[in-house]
Amino acid sequence: MKDLVLHAQNISKTVASPEGSLTILADVTLSVRAGETLAIVGASGAGKSTLLALLAGLDSPTTGRVSIAGVELSMLSEDGRAAVRGRHVGFVFQSFHLIPSLTAIENVMLPLELANRRDARAAAAQALAQVGLTPRVGHYPKQLSGGEQQRVAIARAFVTHPAVLFADEPTGNLDTTTGQRICDLLFELNRSTGSTLVLVTHDRALAARCGRLFELDAGHAVAPAAHLSG
Amino acid sequence: MRSRLPRIFLADFKMRALRFALRNLWRDLKSGEMSVLLLALTVAVLSLTAVGFFTSRIGQGVRAQAAEVLAADLRIESSSPLPARYFTQGRTLGLATAQVESFPTAIFNGEKSQLAAVHAVTSSYPLRGKLRIADSPFGVARSTDHIPKPGTVWLDARIVAQLELSMGNAVRIGATTLRLTQVLDYRPDQGTGFVNLAPAALLNEADIAATQLIAPGSRVTYSALFAGTPQSVAALHDYLVLNKAAGERLREVEESSRQLNSAIDRASRFLNLANLASVLLAAVAVAMGARRYAARHIETVALMKCMGAAQGLVLSISLIELSVLAIFAVLAGAALGYLGQWGLVWLLHGLIQGALPAPSFAPVVIALVTVLAMLVGFALPPLLQLKNTPPIRVLRKSVDSAPLRYGLSYGLSLAALAAILWALVRDVELVASVFLGVLGVGAVLALAGFGLVRITGRLRGGVGVAWRYGLANVSRRGAGSVVQIVAFGTGLMVLLLLAVVRNDLLADWRRSLPSDVPNNFLINIRPEERQPLNQFLQVHGLGQPAMYPMIRARITAINGVPSEALKITGDVARGYLEREQNLTWAADLMQDNQLMAGRWWTPQDFGKALVSVSSEYQEALHLKLGDRLSFDIAGESLKVEVVSIRKVRWDSFRPNFFMVFPPGLLDGAAGTYMTSVYLTPDKRPALARLVREFPTVSVFDVDAILSQIRAIMDRASLAVQYVFLFTLVAGVIVLLAAVQATRDERRYESAILRTLGASRRTVLQGVAAEFGALGFLSGTLAAVGATSIGWLLAHRLFSLEYRFNPYIWILGLVCGTLLVGLAGTLATRRVVNTPPIVSLRED
């Protein structure tokens, strides 16, 4: 149990909708060991993003418990969960989510500054170098291509050396070739930093690169919950 | 050690918030996101401080002019000599002092004599205002800084005419002989009541002993005059209130002149109205700006929370950012306000006599408090909501934080704003009218907005694609559209209201004092002189003015309670009770009087024991309809019932009376009559003849005070227009804020529409249709609001006739549609012109 970096126990999510309450995630149990790569797969609307949000503590489950790095999230306040995210978690999103008024390096510096790191600029520059964007550090997001923006986002996600990195459809907004390169980068950084990667995708080929698959269908886990592939 | 840790953490947290805030502020300013907020705050401060600085200066300047009526800032009068310690105390406080001794006596030129009011003055007289003298009777007058030298006397033109004197002649006053050197044209304190009926003689205090006229039993009024800084005057006032003897009467600037006071009062109301409007508009703009700020920062906040930022940090950052903005706005606004105030002073230079006192810095404090109240009330709610942004928004845009209750916060800050404005304006009625008016119109606008949103929701078929898109937007944006309608409507309404006030109310005010308003009152006309005097006036082309009977009477009892036993306090009220009052009778209500309560009499009431009282009288003596007043009229007692209360416009310069009886009641009792005529300068010589032909008729010249009031009107009009400029800017900022409110949505929509193949033209036409519809509706409602508030202001606050002005409606409609339509379209043009890919990518 000790090396379980992520653990979800019987979590479900029910939301209110005009037609009454709607269960979008039903009774999911999931554990991720440190250093593992996990792909959450399923059709669009299956509940993948919902599960990711719950695992990352961005939202609270209606029932069940989630812990990150051994910290039980349901015991924490919103600020407490934020602190856990800040310390242990990194994110990469489908729509990049760079702050348009910040340059590439400032975007990467943001999580370091929030963690009050003094060497923010140097660390950010190094992270950008790792994703091959040194010449673009001073550029604003709108001056960058989609692939470049996503590389900035990846640098931002890894710059704090998170224990777990969550990626929600990281290639969803990119063409195949660019998407391929982004994924290569993601896996490479994941390996070199020794972090855990939780990847949400509906792309089977991408999912196949992960150590483990977790499939969702209409909010339910599809058995077998885990299998290995090459 | 243990206790230091959290403190270090806290300090560290604060530093981090500060660093983020400053950096955000810089970026937000660069990208123009805060500009509306900053502009709105700056304009609010500018308006508050400029008007504050200016009114504190002009207020003192105007007060100084009003003080002319007393020839001092403070004056104490008595029928016995005033104790020397009053003067000592005044000088100790740094006040200038002067002394006047007044008494009636006859002045002789050989055998001929004329009754005169002699005023013996010390060399510093007058402390406020200037004496005016002429070289010949009714000749052109000039002002002077001197008083008659010992051995000389200045005489009123009427005395000079009566005694057939020329300059250099000697006249006898009491036991001494003085040489006539100037014709006395005007004394600042000659008064506006009908007290000093006898023409005046001015002489040096040094000559008074030689006249030997001041002896026990002679009717002398001793006056002590004081002038200086407001604080010292107030200090002496307090001292005198505590120490004065029973028979000594304190006279202050406020009570010195009804006419001047009502003119100044009106002027400051106009200024304050403009000020109020600016602040309210700025508050609307701040509310809109803060909403937009929150909307624009939601994504960033969600992201920051996602990366570990605590709620407190998020809130601190936006709070610090806004506070820095507020400080900046206050500094910039106050600096501009100081400059603006100089603009006002420059604009009015020459109109204000003497140097203006330096502005006080109280307005800056008031502006700071106001800005804080506006920020806390209108900007904090969206910030609190921003703090609650759920981090899951990074994954799902549709998730919003739980809506906050804006109502309480808006309500509280509106109350705070009302309190501040009240503290500023000290005019409950003005603040209440404008506030309730704006709130009421805001509510109507909101309702109408919901209505429009629903109607346009159904109205989609049958119109072109652009219109369909535009109108569909109005209904789709729902709450956003309602907010926009309220903002557009409020902005337009205040602007229209300014148009109403500026053109109609100011013009009405000036109309109320036309150039041919009577500038000379003829008093003391004996009944048998009425006919010949009328003839005289007609022959000399002075018309046939109405003659009012004048009766002097004293109230002896109210509802049977003798006036001595009445529990009524206050100098004014006691004065009404103790002194004889001028009464009249009339069949018709005087043209400038307004019936406040009760009814005016019909011919059947003539001869009945009724009375109509003025509102001042009614308020001072707490009278109500049906009260019975007992009078002593030339020894006979009369009991009458109060049947009506009139509001009298004392600044109309027509004969006006506190009390009016119906005809037929006192017909025998009239001692004298009075009338008023308008004299152009070229007709002034006729006065000399009139005085000779009707020696007992007193001519009372009010030209000087008339021009004082006209100067105040001119001054006020200019100042109000200038201050309205700030309001105009505030209004434009509100419109800007309203246009900006939906800009971000629009950017996205237009990109999608254009991606889907809509031409730029179609998209722009749609935008124009949307803003046009919003403008049409808010313009119409704004016209309704402006008209009603204008009517309310005219009636309740300015006592003016409100003329309905259809122009305002057309202006509201056309301007609303065009201004909002054009502004909205122009502001959105850039958004539409941006290639869709840029817009989509930026999102």
Ligand SMILES: Nc1ncnc2c1ncn2[C@@H]1O[C@H](COP(=O)(O)OP(=O)(O)O)[C@@H](O)[C@H]1O
């Ligand atoms: N707050 C919510 N309210 C209503 N429905 C929701 C909410 N969150 C998610 N859903 C619905 O739940 C389902 C799963 O959503 P999501 O987790 O985003 O799916 P995926 O990421 O697999 O495409 C979708 O049908 C979505 O519309």
Ligand SMILES: [Mg+2]
């Ligand atoms: Mg998803």
